[in-house]
């Protein structure tokens with residue numbers, strides 16, 4: 387029995403991770419901005435699996451709130467074993483000269499700075515225990531830049547670099563760091579990227595069997611449950627029909 391902290395648990399990978407870790411008897415701290423979804427997930431998982439869930443609604447971009455809310459949880463909840471830094475998004479898909487500055491701010495503030503704020507609050511808890519595991523949601527986009535992906539790709543390249551940096555700095559404390567890098571997965575991701583345009587969102591997965599949120603959660607769970615001396619540092623996962631960020635076999 388362990389405590390797993392998952393950011394962005396109101397949808398997609400985060401929600402699927404919450405379900406997977408709960409099924410396997412772990413207590414959870416789940417975060418996201420949508421309080422109602424967090425409450426519903428808490429009720430469902432506690433009832434179904436007899437585990438305890440602590441829902442925390444906050445925006446990872448708000449530095450003060452992140453440190454106040456996480457710093458203020460009961461001490462027994464700070465014995466976190468695994469931090470899944472999953473909250474993130476792509477906003478827009480525009481050529482660099484046409485990019486919307488608000489989209490850029492949102493991606494960098496969430497995917498890079500938000501991940502850092504949460505990590506900074508939680509890492510001391512892992513250090514106290516002299517063990518733990520940080521699983522960052524990077525992306526295939528972090529190493530393979532595609533047309534119009536510019537700032538999103540850069541934010542995930544930052545996640546890759548931060549994962550490497552964390553691994554080096556936290557090595558003396560026995561803390562594992564894994565950068566999970568999915569390719570095309572059908573979640574709310576494209577709906578968010580295209581600001582609610584369902585046709586554009588669906589188009590991303592046309593002719594493909596994309597990854598599901600559960601596929602990615604299974605891989606994250608696998609990484610988190612390896613023997614203590616084994617660490618997957620980076621793991622790229624794509625659908626069979628995706629060979630790289632820009633090469634698909636659509637049928």
Ligand code: NDP
Pocket residue numbers: 393394395396397398399400417418419420444445446447472473474475476496497500523524525526567568569570571572573574575576578
């Ligand atoms: P979803 O849109 O389905 O879920 C994103 C989650 O992040 C939601 O729970 C959302 O919660 C949370 N979130 C977003 N912004 C904030 C914020 N400012 N503060 C707090 N929580 C936030 O997307 P995915 O599950 O697909 O994406 C999860 C991660 O995986 C992201 O980092 C994404 O970049 C990455 N990824 C996704 C891929 C894909 O193809 N789907 C592929 C590779 C990586 P709420 O809105 O309630 O705040």
Ligand code: 8X3
Pocket residue numbers: 524525526527535568569570571631
């Ligand atoms: C999400 C995958 O290729 O749409 O990170 O950027 S991709």
